[in-house]
Amino acid sequence: MRLDGCADDDTWRGPRPMLCRSTLVLNQRQLHSAADDLRTHAHRFEQQAAELDAIAAARVGLAG
Amino acid sequence: MDTGYDPHRLRELSHRTIDAIEGLRSIRSDDPAAAEALRAIRLTRRNLEDLWMPAILQIIRSDAMVSWTEARLDHPMGWWTGGRPLSAAPVPGLLRTPDVCQWTALSALTDDDLIGYVAWADRLPPNAIDLDVLARELALRVAGDPGFADRLIALASTTTLVGNLTGRAAFPATFLAGVVTAMMWPHGPQSTVDLDGYAASLSTALSGLLAEPAACLDLLLDPAVLYGIASWERLDTDIVTEFVLAGLYDAVEADPGRLADGYRVLATLTTIANGPLDHGITPGMAVGVAGSMAGYIPTLALVLGFETTIRSVVTVDGAEIDLGTYDELVGLFGVVLREPTAQAAIGPAMSAYTTQTVTDLGAGVGTLTGVEHVADFADLLVDATRTEGATLMAEAVAEEGRRRRLGGALGFGLSTVAGAFGGGPAVRSVVATAVRVGTEFVADVEPDTMPEGLFGPTTHNLITMTAVSVVVGDARVRRELGMESISPRQLDEMARRLEEIDDETDLDARVTKVRSFERWITAEVPLLDAHLNSIRKMPGMDALKE
Numbered sequence: 027m028r029l030d031g032c033a034d035d036d037t038w039r040g041p042r043p044m045l046c047r048s049t050l051v052l053n054q055r056q057l058h059s060a061a062d063d064l065r066t067h068a069h070r071f072e073q074q075a076a077e078l079d080a081i082a083a084a085r086v087g088l089a090g
Numbered sequence: 091m092d093t094g095y096d097p098h099r100l101r102e103l104s105h106r107t108i109d110a111i112e113g114l115r116s117i118r119s120d121d122p123a124a125a126e127a128l129r130a131i132r133l134t135r136r137n138l139e140d141l142w143m144p145a146i147l148q149i150i151r152s153d154a155m156v157s158w159t160e161a162r163l164d165h166p167m168g169w170w171t172g173g174r175p176l177s178a179a180p181v182p183g184l185l186r187t188p189d190v191c192q193w194t195a196l197s198a199l200t201d202d203d204l205i206g207y208v209a210w211a212d213r214l215p216p217n218a219i220d221l222d223v224l225a226r227e228l229a230l231r232v233a234g235d236p237g238f239a240d241r242l243i244a245l246a247s248t249t250t251l252v253g254n255l256t257g258r259a260a261f262p263a264t265f266l267a268g269v270v271t272a273m274m275w276p277h278g279p280q281s282t283v284d285l286d287g288y289a290a291s292l293s294t295a296l297s298g299l300l301a302e303p304a305a306c307l308d309l310l311l312d313p314a315v316l317y318g319i320a321s322w323e324r325l326d327t328d329i330v331t332e333f334v335l336a337g338l339y340d341a342v343e344a345d346p347g348r349l350a351d352g353y354r355v356l357a358t359l360t361t362i363a364n365g366p367l368d369h370g371i372t373p374g375m376a377v378g379v380a381g382s383m384a385g386y387i388p389t390l391a392l393v394l395g396f397e398t399t400i401r402s403v404v405t406v407d408g409a410e411i412d413l414g415t416y417d418e419l420v421g422l423f424g425v426v427l428r429e430p431t432a433q434a435a436i437g438p439a440m441s442a443y444t445t446q447t448v449t450d451l452g453a454g455v456g457t458l459t460g461v462e463h464v465a466d467f468a469d470l471l472v473d474a475t476r477t478e479g480a481t482l483m484a485e486a487v488a489e490e491g492r493r494r495r496l497g498g499a500l501g502f503g504l505s506t507v508a509g510a511f512g513g514g515p516a517v518r519s520v521v522a523t524a525v526r527v528g529t530e531f532v533a534d535v536e537p538d539t540m541p542e543g544l545f546g547p548t549t550h551n552l553i554t555m556t557a558v559s560v561v562v563g564d565a566r567v568r569r570e571l572g573m574e575s576i577s578p579r580q581l582d583e584m585a586r587r588l589e590e591i592d593d594e595t596d597l598d599a600r601v602t603k604v605r606s607f608e609r610w611i612t613a614e615v616p617l618l619d620a621h622l623n624s625i626r627k628m629p630g631m632d633a634l635k636e
Contacts, residue, residue, distance in 0.1 A: 028106070029103070029106055029107060029110055029138075032099070032102060032103045032106050033103055036096060036099060037095065037096055037099040037100055037102075037103055038094070038095035038096070038099075038100055038103075038149065039093060039094055039095070040093035040094070040095075041093075042145050043095075043145070045141075046141055046142050046145055049137050049141060049142075050134075050137065050138075050142070053130070053133060053134035053137050054134075056130040056133065056134070057127075057130050057131065057134060059130070060126050060127035060129075060130040060131075061127065063126060063127065064123065064124065064127055067123050
C-alpha cells in the first residue's frame, strides 16, 4: 500500500483529497491491524504445533 | 484552504489506484480466522472505488486549469461534429485522457457522461479504448434501465459505435430491434456518414437478432425496415438472408399463429416490388424470400387468381390478407428470381410441395384435385421468369455449365425431398443446403440468367416421376389403382431407373432418362402409362410443358 505516497500534497490538495487521504489512512490502519492479528494467530498456532511435536517425540522416546 | 493538483501525478495516482483495487479484489481466503482481515480489505477497496476513484476522475475530466475552448458561435456545425447533429450531451473531458478508460473508470461514469462518451468515442484513435469493456458496461445499463436504452438507441443513427458494440456483448432483443429501427432511417444526400461503416454497424445489429426469429418478423412488419433491407445493397448479404429466413420462415415454423404476419410482410413486399423497387431487390432479401417459400406455397398456391382483376386473398386464422393481383405477384417473384441464388433456393421448396401433394393424393392423383395447384404455382414462377426474361437475356448470355449446375440445384431430389418432408426444420435444412450450393456456384461465375421456362418442364417431370415413385413404393396405392399385376421384376426396374434419374446431375441427361423411362413404361406397364396420362390431363399440366 504505497498509495498514500502518491497521493500527497504534491499530487492534489483540497478538502476532498484530504477526506480521501484520511479515509485511506484509516483503512490502512485497519489492514495493518488485521494483518497483525493474523500474524499473532499464526504465531500461536506454530507454538502449539511445536509443543505437540515435542510431546509426541517425548512419548516415542519413552516407548523406545 | 489551498486547492490544486498536478495532472501528471494525478494520472499516475489513478493508475496505481486501479492496480490497488484489482490487487485487493484478488485476495481471497476461506479460513474463518481471516474474516476480519477480509472485511478490512473489502472496506478499503470500496473506499477506493466509491470515494477515491470518482474524485480522481472528476478532476481528470476537468480541463479548467489547463485549457479553454473557443465557443465558435458562428459555426454551430464546426469541425468536431463531422456534419452530424450536435449531441445533447457535453463532450466529456474523459476523452482527452483515454488511457484511464479502464473498467473502473467506465463503471464510475454517470449515465450522462457515458452517453456523452459513446457519442464521441468513435473520434478517438483505433485501440484507444477497450470496446468489449465498453459494450459490457452499456449492456448492463441497457438491461436495467429502459430510459438509458432509449437514449442509446437515439444515438445509433449518429454514430456507428452503437451498432458495432451490439456484437460485443449480450444486449436484449428489444434494444437491438430499437437500434435497427433507428438506423433504418435514411440519411439525406448531404450526409457525410461513412456509408460502408454505417452498413456494417447496422448489419451487426441485425445479426444479433438471428436467434430471435419472432423479433425478426416484428421488424419485417415495419415497412420502413422492410424497405431498407430490400433496397440497401451495402448491407451484408449473408446476414440479410439469414435475417429474412429467420423472420419469414423460422418464426412461423416455431409459431404457426404468425403465418398471417408472414403474409402481411409478403403483401407489403409485393407493393414495394411493383413500385419503387421494380428494378430489383437486394440479393439477401431475394434469397430469404425464396428460401422461406417452403412455408407459404401450400397455402399460397390455393388462392392464385389468374384473371387480371381478381386479387389473390389468403385467409389465415380468420384474417384476410390481400396479396395483390396475379400480375403483381408475378412482379414480386420476378424481382426475387432475378437473383440466381434465389432461383436455386425456391427449387427445393417447389419440389417439396409437389412431392407432398402427389404423395398425399396417392391413387387419386389422376382424378382428385390438388395437382392443379402445383401447376398453378409453377405457372406463376414460369410467368415471373418469363416476364424478367427479356431484360435478363439482354443483360447476359446463359452459360451452359452453369445452367447444368442450376438444374442440379433445382433437381428432382425425389428421395431427398420425400425423405425430408417429415417436418419443417428438415425442409429448412434442404433449403439451407440449396442456398449454400447456389451461393457457391454463383461465386464461381458471372451473373447471368436462368434459362426461361425451366420451372415448368422440371415441375411437370417432377409430378409424373413422383407419381411413379408413389406407385412403386406403396402397395396400397397399387391395389386402389388395380395395378397388382405389376411384377416384382418391373417394380425393381422402375426403382432402379428412379434412382438413376435422382442421381443424375446433368439437366439434359436427366431429361433424356425421364423420356426413356416414360417410353419403357408405355411399352412394359400399360396400366401405369394410363395412370400417368390421366395426370398429364389435369388442369394446368399442359402449360408446364411450354
